[in-house]
Amino acid sequence: MDQHLQSATSTHFTHFAMTPPPDASVDSQENRIIFHNQHVQMDVAALSREFSDVMFHIGGLDDPRIIVPLGSDVTVNFQNQDTANPHGWRLIADKPPFQNPQSAAHKPLAFVGSEVGVTNPQESGQAHFTANQAGIYTYICPVSEDGGIGLYGIFEVSPSH
Known part of the structure; x- marks a missing residue:
């Protein structure tokens, strides 16, 4: 992490x-x-676009692979820490690379309730769903250009971990 980002992140x-x-x-x-x-x-945070690493931050990692057991009751607490731009969190069945990143944000949800819609800067939201189908999914920002x-x-x- 560069010094400017580290300094800004600790205050932001x-x-x-x-x-x-x-x-x-x-x-x-x-x-x-x-x-x-x-x-x-x-807990999922979207970092401000004023920094070079526009990513989701989860558990101290950037855009990590999340692995949950089949049948999990999942709650996503989302916080848009961007000061100027909207973001959100959406779980879809498609996988990268996306031929058209703008359309990926509009793909159907992987599970009922697996979305925090577009959230204004400095606001929060929550998603709640049951991960009742084994497989590989993608979490993405529902703001078209962010994918x-x-x-x-x-x-x-x-199914087995």
């Missing part, structure tokens, strides 16, 4: 989405978070 951020989630293992080398029980609480700049990651529902 609370500890929201910067600490490991309870009941999960954070693997910074593999950039993944593995949840161990079926009650998943996940092309880094606001997406992999969400895996695993």
Whole structure:
């Protein structure tokens, strides 16, 4: 992390989405978070576009792979820490690379309730859903142009972990 970003982040951020989630293992080398029980609480922050790394921050990692057990009851607590631009969080069945990043933001939801819609700067939202189908999904910002700049990651529902 460059010095400017580190300095700005420490004043801009609370500890929201910067600490490991309870009941999960954070693997910074593999950039993944593995949840161990079926009650998943996940804090997600979108960082301001004024910095070079427009990404979701979860458990202190940037756009990590999230792995949850099949049948998990998932709650996503979302905070838009951008000071000027709207963001959100949406789970879709499509996987990158996206032929058209703008259209990826409008793909159908992977699970009923798996979206925090477009959220204004400095506001929060919540999604709640059941991960009842094993597979590999993508979390993405529902703001069309953000899929092309880094606001997406992999969400895996695993039948055996």
